[in-house]
Amino acid sequence: MHRIRHLPANRPASAAPALVAVAHGSRDPRTPQAVAALLDRVRELRPGLDVRLGHIELNAPLLPDALDALGAREAVLVPLLLGRGHHVKHDIPASVAAAPAL
Template sequence: MTAPPLVAVAHGSRDPRSAASIAALLDVVRASDPGLDVRAAFLDLSAPRLPDVLSALAADGHREAVIVPLLLGSAFHARVDLPALVAEAHARFPRLSVSVSDVLGPDDRLSAVALRRLVAAGARLDDPSLGIVLAGAGSSHAPANEAVAAVAASWARRFPVAGVRAAFASTADPDVPGAIAALRAAGARRIAVASWFLAPGRLPDRVASLAGDAVVADPMGDAPKLASLIVDRYLATAAVAAA
């Protein structure tokens, strides 16, 4: 039986670097499993939009599809936007069965990629004078912010640094300057900012602009560990759908 297509759904951005980064990540997914039909889609701001991708699948005669949300946490887009679009697709294309996997987080591979990007930017995780800010998007949904804070807390336990604080680019507190100030008050003499973002865009740029002279890591991008996480989310959901 032919495996259902994997529809990887990202948020979308007006910044073309974002879609290009998602495309590069999905190229890594395809390279890891050449037989898998991988389609990119976006919730907003970038093309192709998810309804258009599902419409094309239905028009081609596909009976199944598995959506993997390229979202780091379960915030508004995962809890509201995506289910609404899937419900609309079920109504429009009753012969197309659409399953949705869990979001990417929490998973240790996300933490590993963010740390690798941080080290690549020049941060030393054995520096007792270093303060680390883990910067994410921020959400009105408190559990999504708490998930980022939990990663920061795990780093604080793991590495002999001056401290690790979560911070957010919008909506939630603390912001990046607030987290940096708290780390300096706790004795940090150097600051490094880790990126809890998949791709470049407005919010990562805002984080960098607020970081002052701190080392700032790149977003997670096209890391192979991310590709393996996407495939694992797909396989788990496809197995349940086929049972």
């Protein structure tokens, strides 16, 4: 499991890392709507937090594209996956390793 360093409470919002929710992706057309509703709720609870989405497969944006869009900005990745399988152990770390400067 990756450790995430604690950020001071007095850190300016503009310097806070983005939150990137990592969803699997699905062929079910209801899934993107459910994920969007969840992220909207997070945005509601944490105004000013840059909340983004990256999918492992099947739906856009794909995780590598979401990470590329951040440029050199820091991010905290939150897997929205049911288990700690191949995607968590391999796909997510590989996408992070290939990102510009995360």
